[in-house]
Amino acid sequence: xxxFLQVVLSGLATGSIYALxxxxxxxxxxxxxxxxxxxxxxVMLPAFFVLIALHWFGWPLWAALLFGLxxxxxxxxxxxxxxxxxxxxxxxGLPLIIATMALSIFLKEGxxxxxxxxxxxxxxxxxxxxxxxxxxxxxAQDILNLTVSLAVVVALTLFLNRTxxxxxxxxxxxxxxxxxxxxxxxxRMVLYTFLINAALAALASFLISPVYLAxxxxxxxxxxxxxxxxxxGGFNQIRGALVGGLxxxxxxxxxxxxxxxxxxxxxxxxxxxxxxxWRPYGLVGTSEGREV
Amino acid sequence: MKRRALLVTAAAAAxxxxxxxxxxxxxxxxxTVLIPCVCExxxxxxxxxxxxxDGAHLxxxxxxxxxxxxxxxxxxxxxxxxxxxQTSRALMQKAIDSGAYVVMGTVYSxxxxxxxxxxxxxxxxxxxxxxxxxITQKGNPYIFRTSSGAEKGVPSxxxxxxxxxxxxxxxxxxxxxxxxxxxxxxxxxxxxKAGIQVVADVPSEQGQVDFAADVAKxxxxxxxxxxxxxxEEEDARFLREAKKQxxxxxxxxxxxxxxxxxxxxxxxAAEGAxxxxxLATSAPVFKNFVKKFRxxxxxxxxxxxxxxYIGIYAIKYVTEMIGKFDxxxxxxxxHGLTLKASKYPGMMxxxxxxxxxxxxxxxxxxxxxxxxxxxxxxxxAE
Numbered sequence: 001x002x003x004f005l006q007v008v009l010s011g012l013a014t015g016s017i018y019a020l021x022x023x024x025x026x027x028x029x030x031x032x033x034x035x036x037x038x039x040x041x042x043v044m045l046p047a048f049f050v051l052i053a054l055h056w057f058g059w060p061l062w063a064a065l066l067f068g069l070x071x072x073x074x075x076x077x078x079x080x081x082x083x084x085x086x087x088x089x090x091x092x093g094l095p096l097i098i099a100t101m102a103l104s105i106f107l108k109e110g111x112x113x114x115x116x117x118x119x120x121x122x123x124x125x126x127x128x129x130x131x132x133x134x135x136x137x138x139x140a141q142d143i144l145n146l147t148v149s150l151a152v153v154v155a156l157t158l159f160l161n162r163t164x165x166x167x168x169x170x171x172x173x174x175x176x177x178x179x180x181x182x183x184x185x186x187x188r189m190v191l192y193t194f195l196i197n198a199a200l201a202a203l204a205s206f207l208i209s210p211v212y213l214a215x216x217x218x219x220x221x222x223x224x225x226x227x228x229x230x231x232x233g234g235f236n237q238i239r240g241a242l243v244g245g246l247x248x249x250x251x252x253x254x255x256x257x258x259x260x261x262x263x264x265x266x267x268x269x270x271x272x273x274x275x276x277x278w279r280p281y282g283l284v285g286t287s288e289g290r291e292v
Numbered sequence: 293m294k295r296r297a298l299l300v301t302a303a304a305a306a307x308x309x310x311x312x313x314x315x316x317x318x319x320x321x322x323x324t325v326l327i328p329c330v331c332e333x334x335x336x337x338x339x340x341x342x343x344x345x346d347g348a349h350l351x352x353x354x355x356x357x358x359x360x361x362x363x364x365x366x367x368x369x370x371x372x373x374x375x376x377x378q379t380s381r382a383l384m385q386k387a388i389d390s391g392a393y394v395v396m397g398t399v400y401s402x403x404x405x406x407x408x409x410x411x412x413x414x415x416x417x418x419x420x421x422x423x424x425x426x427i428t429q430k431g432n433p434y435i436f437r438t439s440s441g442a443e444k445g446v447p448s449x450x451x452x453x454x455x456x457x458x459x460x461x462x463x464x465x466x467x468x469x470x471x472x473x474x475x476x477x478x479x480x481x482x483x484x485k486a487g488i489q490v491v492a493d494v495p496s497e498q499g500q501v502d503f504a505a506d507v508a509k510x511x512x513x514x515x516x517x518x519x520x521x522x523x524e525e526e527d528a529r530f531l532r533e534a535k536k537q538x539x540x541x542x543x544x545x546x547x548x549x550x551x552x553x554x555x556x557x558x559x560x561a562a563e564g565a566x567x568x569x570x571l572a573t574s575a576p577v578f579k580n581f582v583k584k585f586r587x588x589x590x591x592x593x594x595x596x597x598x599x600x601y602i603g604i605y606a607i608k609y610v611t612e613m614i615g616k617f618d619x620x621x622x623x624x625x626x627h628g629l630t631l632k633a634s635k636y637p638g639m640m641x642x643x644x645x646x647x648x649x650x651x652x653x654x655x656x657x658x659x660x661x662x663x664x665x666x667x668x669x670x671x672x673a674e
């Protein structure tokens with residue numbers, strides 16, 4: 001029983017990080033109708049901004065985190081939109097998707113060149129204490145990762161549904177032309193979406209790096225798992241990203257413990273195939289039509 | 293529009309292909325001898341490959357400053373395999389086509405298994421940092437190790453498990469690549485021979501980040517000790533998870549578990565871990581090398597830096613013994629050769645190669661104490 005609880009709780013903690021990264025996929029899909037294949041690297045990079053502030057500037061952790069967040073919002077939000085997305089957007093979806101793949105390689109290799117190939121220790125944000133729940137050892141870090149992810153999803157959902165700006169963002173995502181006719185500043189709304197995505201990626205980076213360690217290649221696995229989580233949960237629903245992320249985190253651990261560790265990497269893909277066959281729009285997603 | 297999109301796609305694909313195979317460096321000049329490094333400079337093996345390459349460059353700088361080999365300066369071109377076996381195979385061919393005298397690399401066993409066939413076919417000696425047992429068991433006369441394979445290292449731990457820890461039940465956590473599988477297979481045979489029951493056999497993927505299930509499995513198995521045979525970063529993540537879950541049994545490794553990088557990354561969780569290592573950077577004999585490496589690159593190396601360094605020095609000494617740049621004669625001379633450190637100081641330790649290219653050398657028992665790797669004993673070469 002304690003073993004079961006152990007792997008479920010650990011899976012939820014890991015899955016919550018996949019969920020934060022997966023939300024980025026859903027946001028950009030709604031804002032720019034594109035898939036950002038550099039999303040994993042977006043989560044990898046902010047940790048290095050923090051390490052630069054810590055080790056090069058000698059700043060305290062709280063200031064370094066603020067620096068990391070601000071830099072991520074500018075670089076991965078504003079610059080990404082202005083330099084990569086806007087010039088490519090008129091060329092339909094495919095070139096933009098390829099551009100994000102190229103960006104992924106650039107960020108990964110650039111980080112390696114600039115900061116080195118070795119993994120770097122990242123300071124923990126929370127106390128390193130372990131709590132014992134019915135025989136299962138759970139770290140405060142795991143509990144807070146899960147709590148923060150859930151809080152972000154709730155806050156983001158409330159923001160999008162209950163505020164004027166949030167509804168304008170949704171209107172822009174659903175039909176930019178009509179939204180513009182109705183007086184919504186669509187360009188600004190799209191920009192907000194990119195900035196929110198960058199901030200979420202930075203948050204995921206700060207939460208996961210104490211466990212994953214900061215390394216240039218971290219985005220590879222994370223990006224794939226988050227992409228699958230977004231599809232499994234529903235690409236057009238923020239809560240779908242949460243469901244998908246948590247599901248993959250837990251199932252991965254349960255498979256490794258009770259079935260096989262050898263094929264655990266295949267599980268998300270199997271889950272993806274099953275969900276696509278059963279509910280092509282994801283577990284909590286809604287079907288949507290698009291002009292092609 | 294479609295045509296434009298197609299062109300963009302083609303351009304991106306062509307660029308990727310070029311990046312994958314382009315060497316980092318220039319064609320070699322006359323009056324030099326080319327020793328390319330086909331190494332893991334990116335991807336999962338970047339730490340190992342980069343240290344191996346930098347150790348080799350350090351030796352080259354020293355040798356060139358002293359006049360080179362037989363009056364020729366060494367030129368090293370770096371080829372990044374991206375830790376991908378098929379890319380390493382293509383780059384090995386490219387390195388050989390460029391006129392390599394001897395090739396350094398690769399470090400990851402999965403790549404070496406694939407690319408060593410290319411070097412063998414071309415008759416080019418290859419100095420590898422890999423440790424999977426099967427590398428020297430394929431009858432390849434051109435492959436030579438820079439550290440002992442797992443079939444030499446892992447058995448050194450059996451007396452420790454049997455007599456010191458008095459273990460009856462043991463668990464093994466291993467990385468499911470050629471390096472890990474080689475060590476795992478030797479370990480299982482050794483435990484069977486020693487009468488120790490393996491109660492948990494837990495493979496993990498290279499680059500795995502979540503070890504909660506692995507540790508939970510070992511914890512529930514009733515094992516009295518665990519053999520941890522993973523790559524450095526996975527070691528650190530495993531140790532962190534073991535500490536978190538309160539796994540109290542002795543954790544014993546081979547090669548990587550007590551490395552300084554693992555100690556630094558594990559955030560204190562490596563304390564008390566024990567390992568047998570072929571090349572311990574904390575051993576007094578390597579003190580001078582470790583300092584030189586730090587001065588040159590402003591960072592510390594792991595054992596792979598030593599491997600690269602002694603690999604280049606071995607090439608120099610053997611070439612000077614045969615008196616010419618002859619690949620076949622080089623390979624022949626290496627088999628059954630012993631280089632005494634007193635006469636050949638670049639080797640740092642007395643080093644021998646048998647007729648398969650396997651290396652024999654004194655190795656070390658280490659433990660993590662107060663955040664540092666400490667040598668607690670030596671194991672004679674057998």
